[in-house]
Amino acid sequence: MNSIQALIVDDSAVMRKIVERAVRQAGIELSKVFEAGNGVEALAVLAENPVDLILCDINMPVMDGLEFVKQLSGVANAKQAAVVMITTEGSESHVVQAISLGAKGYIRKPFTPDQVREHIVPLLTVKA
Amino acid sequence: MKTARETSATGHHQAWAPILEVSLREVFEMMLSSELKDADRAQDGPMDMTSMVGLAGQLCGVLSIQCSQEAAKLMASKMLGIEPQQVGPELCDAFGEICNMVAGNFKNKISGLGNGCILSVPTVISGNDYSLHSSADSDTLEVRMAFEGNSIVTSLRVQA
Numbered sequence: 276m277n278s279i280q281a282l283i284v285d286d287s288a289v290m291r292k293i294v295e296r297a298v299r300q301a302g303i304e305l306s307k308v309f310e311a312g313n314g315v316e317a318l319a320v321l322a323e324n325p326v327d328l329i330l331c332d333i334n335m336p337v338m339d340g341l342e343f344v345k346q347l348s349g350v351a352n353a354k355q356a357a358v359v360m361i362t363t364e365g366s367e368s369h370v371v372q373a374i375s376l377g378a379k380g381y382i383r384k385p386f387t388p389d390q391v392r393e394h395i396v397p398l399l400t401v402k403a
Numbered sequence: 404m405k406t407a408r409e410t411s412a413t414g415h416h417q418a419w420a421p422i423l424e425v426s427l428r429e430v431f432e433m434m435l436s437s438e439l440k441d442a443d444r445a446q447d448g449p450m451d452m453t454s455m456v457g458l459a460g461q462l463c464g465v466l467s468i469q470c471s472q473e474a475a476k477l478m479a480s481k482m483l484g485i486e487p488q489q490v491g492p493e494l495c496d497a498f499g500e501i502c503n504m505v506a507g508n509f510k511n512k513i514s515g516l517g518n519g520c521i522l523s524v525p526t527v528i529s530g531n532d533y534s535l536h537s538s539a540d541s542d543t544l545e546v547r548m549a550f551e552g553n554s555i556v557t558s559l560r561v562q563a
Contacts, residue, residue, distance in 0.1 A: 286524075287499075287500050288493060288496055289483065289500055290500055292483055293434065293483070334524075336524075362507075363503055363504055363507025363508070383507075383508075384434075384504045385430045385433035385504050386434075
């Protein structure tokens with residue numbers, strides 16, 4: 276698997292660091308990591324930078340994760356990105372909604388690096 | 404297993420104590436790589452940090468975690484992989500996220516609550532010169548554990 280560019284979207288700066296660390300511990304090589312605190316900030320990052328992987332929380336201020344994923348269809352720099360939701364909101368309705376909007380996977384907090392590997396690596400392998 | 408609505412209606416929230424304990428243990432094991440011990444292995448210290456998350460919907464209430472500032476710093480350091488003395492402004496963010504994950508993990512384990520209950524953003528209070536008054540005070544479930552020798556108290560106040 277080649278080195279990839281990732282965007283981590285979470286309103287908690289601590290969670291963004293933890294997600295990045297878990298991804299690296301899962302053996303996924305990250306050449307560049309962008310961070311955003313909500314959907315609006317994430318769209319601004321994507322206006323300038325293409326990414327291969329987007330890891331996104333659902334409950335966030337300003338623009339939540341579901342609305343952000345909905346808006347990704349019109350973003351050229353996200354066309355090749357695998358989108359995975361990482362959230363405490365584990366309700367079935369949120370999962371169904373996120374998948375129907377284009378998310379490829381779903382990880383519940385708390386999580387282990389093994390769970391991150393299980394959910395993300397197959398998506399990146401399929402792309403390669 | 405009774406659903407959240409049935410348990411809430413009968414007020415038998417004490418039956419949720421093992422689920423709350425498992426939810427707490429899982430968060431500490433997965434996110435902090437730390438195994439919680441029984442409360443009798445903890446030293447009593449000032450409980451001067453409190454993190455709270457509100458629950459609304461089929462279950463209304465407040466879940467809170469109390470511990471010393473020293474213990475909260477240790478939690479943040481373990482989450483971030485840094486030394487406790489390096490923990491700065493991220494202390495409240497980290498402590499709030501722990502409470503958020505415990506609340507989310509707990510509700511996802513209760514039948515019917517996954518879809519029927521939403522969580523508030525976490526609130527963190529530092530200091531212990533305060534009283535908490537909640538309309539969800541009718542029934543309180545409390546779990547005491549030891550984290551690296553420090554006492555932590557997790558409470559679920561449920562509005563019946």
